[in-house]
Amino acid sequence: MRRYKRTLVAVAFATTVAAGTTGWASGNAQHPVTGPPPGSAAWTADTSLGRALPDPASAAPAEVAAFFGSLSDDERQWLVHRHPLVVGNLDGVPVRLRYRANALALRGTAYERLAGRQILAFDPRGRGQVAEVHGDLERARQVSVVVPGSDIDAGTFDRASDPYGTPAGMATALRAAAGGGTAVVAWTGYTTPVGVGLDAATGKLAEAGAARLARFTEGLAATGAPKPVLFCHSYGSVVCGLAADEVNARDIVVLASPGMRADHVRELRTDARVWAAKDDSDWISKVPGVQLLDLGHGNDPTDPSFGARRIPAELAEGHTGYFVPGTDSLRAFAAIANGAADPAGAADPAGAGVADPTAVGDRAAVAGGSLEGVAR
Template sequence: MYAFVRSAPTRTAHPLRRVVLVLAVTFAVLVAAGWLVNARAAEPGPLERQLALWTQATIADRPLPDPDAPAERIAAFFAALDPGQARTLADRYPLVVGNLPGAPLTLRYQANRLAIEDARAEERRRAEDARLSPEGQWEAGRRANRLASLLREDRQILAFDPSGRGRVAEVFGDLEAADRVSLVVPGVNTDLLTFERTEGRWSAPAGMARALYAEERSRSPETATATIAWADYDAPRGLTMSAVTAGSAETGAERLLATLRGLPDDAELALFCHSYGSVVCGLAADELPSSVTDIAVTGSPGMRAERVDDLGTTARVWAMRAEDDWIGGIPHLAIGPLGHGNDPSSPTFGARPLGSGGASGHDGYYLPGSASLSNLARVGNGTAASAGCAPEAPDCAPLTPCG
């Protein structure tokens, strides 16, 4: 991801100066080549097409609400409908209703099931389309299989959009009854196909949230909890230029804030931000609702801030990084649009440290049975210490004094 400039034989360049020079040259080349300008707009996807119809439609002679209206206004609109009218809207515009913060949760689950059924039928058709290349048919078959798994009776899909690489969010537990809600924001390579995995399942968004939910329930069974696997943004694909810039994170932060504002307002929320997901959380931090009490980052490349105070949030900020996580070897800098700033696990950042015992590599923080998962669950349950380490975590040494 980074090139290295050879220094002159008679002089050794300072490592930091060398990194800055490389980043500056890389940025100049990319601007000159036009790589950092916005891509041409894609054709409208299924969600966009339904939104266009929604804006022109009515129900019982009433116009439908603006999908970008505050969640409270959306909730009031649906509260005035009878069940049959609400279900009619879900049947006609499943992608709109299924992605509408403020709409009743049960109705969103039902709408997304309809939307997933439609998307699966389309992918099955494409998998049999002889006009596609063998690779295209194979890819369509993979998507059809992933969509079939999302249709299991126990799945509660909070958001779904089949456009592009696909976006999805899933709830574990009873979101309406929860006193504590944990939301997992994953990093690069997140899309419909990687939302869950058979191998390395605890490194995929669904597996991370499922493991966190089980650990929270195990550690504090008396606490009503729910977790959300939130893969509802267009994450960078691989360690490309988009992964070292903030474009995807900026749009992701807007989507994250819309999601949070549409959640039940009587629950306390904790964000669990992995890898590039911590960039998303960092950019959203200063607009988070007051119900967000904690932000825990794992394997972070930075949060677009140099210190916790720069985030502009009242939430407690926690940081965890495994000793062998390769993310620790990247330059934690921000030069123009490149890089994401200081390392949240550095003492100079000021986050509250969490022990990473049992975690291995960049994607092993949610491994069942690990101390790292146990510490994250304490944050989710609201039972972590008020400062410094999570209680009973012998491998967690505070970077700042515990008060």
């Protein structure tokens, strides 16, 4: 009988997806970009400095940071010019060197428009991956990382139409709301699903993305950055759920989430505070909060039974409206980014009421955030 019920659930769920009633109707299968940066073979074979260079496939970001710390400025610049794609993508390399290396790597490419910006990573393989820093990452008191969902790559990293549905637009809005003490990284460092097909309904791309996100945050720590806050949109929240026990984040914020591959925050095995936001008009609400084998992503993080702290999103509209200036969700995101949320004042998600980061009183001033006009 139990097997029969599970079969019925599986058939019903698969039929729902195939019929497109959840929004998962179309998409092209993607192959995740993994492994060390392009140009790594030439890098490891380079003996021009008279010593071995750290292997991009095996060296930890802390080892990379220590290696670059031992070089003279001339030696660092030598490597930047000989191996821009490796230096620009190697976690643990000093931030300014990565900016310089990626500016060189972007020249003559279809993404050359990004060359004048603070590009922390640029990988031309596949559909292209890119990470951009908004603010001063080397001096920031707080750091946030935006992890996007489907249809984002180097070509759609920013766009005039639906700007707040792109990582660059989200990061721009968050930095403006949070203020100058916060740096925000718009991170498109994994192969995202295209459309809302099978890739978006399964965990294959998210698993590859989780490993890359964990290494990226390890690289931030190796260069002296504070623990990041992760803002994970849509399928990006699946990535963050799988990476939660390795990213060493201060907070994990999921929005428009189809699930985190867990039924409760305890299953994420993280000490980070976990927050969730979803507006009533978001089509993601039609996605079933279940997981069967590799299909589906588990419980809705905004469901009280999941145990996350709920973020208000009454003023957000649709699937990409959470970072729009003036929304209650963006003001709450800025408060969390600045460390203003008080876990001691959060209501039990399973009990009466919900946790509200917009109601933490004067601690916001201490943390450098402003919550004026947030509580409604």
